[in-house]
Amino acid sequence: MRKYKVKTKKQQKNLIWIWSGLLLILLILIVFSPYIFPDSNTINYELQLQKPSFQHWFGTDEFGRDLFSRVFNGMRTSLMYSLIIEAIALTIGLAIGLLSGYLGGKVDGFFNYIMNVFQAFPTTIAAIALIAVLGTGDLTLIIVLSVMGWVAYARIVRSETLIFKERDFVLGARAAGGSSAYILGKHIFPNVLLPVLPLATLMIGHGIMAIASLSFLGFGVQPPNAEIGLMLKDSATFISRAPWLLVGPGIVLAMVVALINALGDAIRDKMDPQKQMMEI
């Protein structure tokens, strides 16, 4: 029936390789930025607000610091925090999703209701309110975003658990007298982990953006550290004098998040052949 063609497996594989390759290069720059760009915090007033040039690809900021190296340093902070946040959120989400889906009944009802409550508060606003209670700081930032982040995981884990719960191998294991903990751990957990993977990838990008937004508003990472949101906040002052302060951080942030998202999509397509129509 369908007159349009489906992308071949090979093409898809290539796509994943391209995304992964690009992402890998960026990741290497980001992760090893303190060693690649050791003097990203060195102040040199003679180089104040320089336009992008061969020496300074993204230009320099008002302290004469090289923006290119600072952007990668900043991404390092964002990425690290985002990974921690998503790891915590994923753990909570997995636990609650598994329990909720597997046990069903009152437990499921209760967790559903908790999830509804959490979803009623926009992340940024709830995060700011919590930061007001806990005080500004990097640790608070991580805690707050993890606390707000688990719901998305829990929902998907729950619905996957509901599916796998009725599968033959689970029913079989139960009939064979396997304990709930054993079935959850041995049979369901490995199976729900896979569908969660694309979401987890996407959420890393989300985490980076959330950290940047909060820092931009003054509730996240504090000034001496390089961080994308913070750099963009400072760029607001220099928007007509030095617009490149806006450009560099924006490009790298967008590239990293876009690549992570593309990778997530590619993984999803690969794992779920039914949804091949819906690449990107």
Added chain:
Amino acid sequence: MKKIIINRVLMILPTVITIAFLAFSIMYFSPGNPAEILMRYRNPEGGTDPAALAHYEEMLGINDPFLTQFENWGAGILTGDFGESFKTGNPVTEEFFYRIGYTLMLSFTGLAFSLVIGITLGFLSAEFKDSWLDNLLRFTQSLKMSIPSFWLALFFIYIFSTQLRWFSAFGYNSPKDLILPGLVLGLSNSSRMVRLVRTCILEEKGSGYVYTARVKGLSEIQIFFKHILKNITLPIITLTGVSLVSMIGGSLIIENIFGLPGIGTYLVSAIVAKDYPVSMGFLFAYGVIIVFINLFIDIVYQFVDPRVRDCANAEI
């Protein structure tokens, strides 16, 4: 289906109560003595007189047990009394209704942009599937999803306000001032709309009735407007609801940059200024608004054709 809907409606009450409880406790556990803060606002230049402080503490009842205080606040809500702002002395409800207008105007402008962009580009993308246009559009969509809205906002201000001077950069003087912030919100939220419209159209196009219509000699555009559009309306409405939720939440940073006096900016400044009655009231209001939008989404979703639901799932 009925059962699911009834279930969701019944869940509203406990959810709202919990939201109230959370909004209250966040502020209750905030560091700092509300009485002292209120006193500071009432008398910025005076010292901290213990007698006066005791008077304020009594007035606010902050020495009562947690539950009593929560009950008092909750009872106030039931009668529409959210207390008065520490800072301005105005009733919280007055502040809220004054500001919610701006947030809604901004969100709906954003929605308008996201619908127009989403449906147009989604249609084009599906119509010219796998062409260079489709590829370009898909590439821009995924890039757009990766750009923070505040970056887009700053960039637009740079281009349209400081360079071209088409729009004012700050504040609300006329409805024209909603275009830039609305466009930013719309763009940041349109990616999902484009993807949804594209996938749904493709799904529909493969179905039998479109084939029949095509055989009857209807043009693609006629098919789209006569047949496809009405079938994908419900998923679009559902996603519109989802977008609305994320816009009401995300408008905060846009309001902040463009200086629109909406509830987001005001809530953040209230949280920072430790204006507890406003913070609690606004947090609660946010929660309730979003709970009802979510309820609306869930109900509409139930009516979505299961066949279409499949294509919408990825985005909603």
Added chain:
Amino acid sequence: MKKGVRALALLVIVAVLVTGFTGCTGAKAKDKASATEQTLVVGAAKDFKNGSEPKTLIFDSLTDSLEDMSSGPRLVTEWEKNADFTEYTLKLKEGVTFSNGEKFNAQVAKFNIEYWPVYRDCGYIKKLKSIEVIDDKNLKVSFNESYGNFIDELSKIWVTLPNAVDAKGNITDWTGTGPYVLKDYQADMSATLIRNETYWRTDKMPGITKIDYKVITDENSRVMAVKSGDVDVIGLTEHYTVMPFADVPDLQANKDLQVSICEDYGTITTYSLNWAKGVCMDQNVRKAIALGIDRDMLCSTVLYGVAEPTSRFVLPTYKFSQQEEGLKYDLTKAKAALEASGYKDGDGDGYVEKDGQKLSLKMVVSDTQVNRSVGVFLQDALKKIGIAVDLQVFDATTTKTMLKAGDFDLSTSHPWTGTVVSYLYWRGNLNTYDDYGIGYGVNDEMNTLTETVSVTGDDKVREEAFNKIWDIQNDFVAGVPLYFSQRIFVAQSNIEGLKFCPNTAEVDLSEVVIK
């Protein structure tokens, strides 16, 4: 199919709503008022009723601050004092009415002199014995002890109606005798003022008939608003610098705008050192900090050559200011000061330590672009003498809370203000924490000297006392003056006659015209 129809109807409704909104947004903005209309749009940092400046548009003070920091007549037209400054006779201006028609008379003046001093840091209230209303136009004020500063302090009393205030220093009814009348007010948003057509100072009758006061809290947005022409002027209603210095060169180059920088009056940005707690209790550490900062470099770099470097607390143009500069940049002396206290870099990490403890300062600043940049500069500067700085940036309210709790080593602070005598009453002789860090009341001698200054009406005596005060301050280093932060007006080029008032908190629009 029916379901589909319903859905289509829904979509149509949504579409109509949506197009309705876009239709609205497409509507043309009202044309800006024609050039001859004398409406001034002011972009302000603070809520109209919260700042100290806006009220000067609505109320009159009892006396005027003149350019040489002495007092001139205003609502009080003449005064006589006895030889030992214990009795003053005040003569009031006749025929002045409030904008609601009520008369300004000796009773009203008496109320204001008694009510306002506590809220305006006027020291005379502590010595006040009685105020006697002689007749409608004359008052006799008696003090328990000599009080020489009375007339100067009357310039801080902005006259309200007796029934227009509450018990806590808030004005409940904004009716004054001043050049403007408050017509409309939105908390944290805006205010509209129209000219008081019956203003009693006919020579000061302003040309501007209407003021639109718009609150723009974000500093970058304020600058943007004046650039785009949304507001006519910024910086007018604040007694401090309200824009990042980084913007000034750019604004100066803009042909549509005029930038006026006040060179004569203003305050010197001074950072507070927590001398009562923590590492800064050590005088040598405080000295090392003051010596270790290259202010010339600071001003030419992160302050874009706009602010002027200084190590004084008060501008030399002010009465009783210090004769000489304080501690200046000297790296060797700074390092020597640290060594004198036993601080040495033992482990070679670039930071000095004593008893195994790294010398690290907690620096708390409020969140503005200038503060953030100066913070990073200071961090870098102090690193050069081996002091680590933990920079913490907070919003204004949190900053105040932290400073009041004494939870800092180094922080942004409130500078010494122009009339140093009144500053003495406020923070100059304070030895506890307040919203701006810690005061300058570092020892008992400061108390004695404060007393001397307030009692005498003799400028010679005051000058001597102040010389001693400055010696104490220069030696003790309770704060580090960094730069003269000028007030800056940025206005559209068609606005003429803006001027800075000697009383920094006053807005004088009497000569302003929009061409």
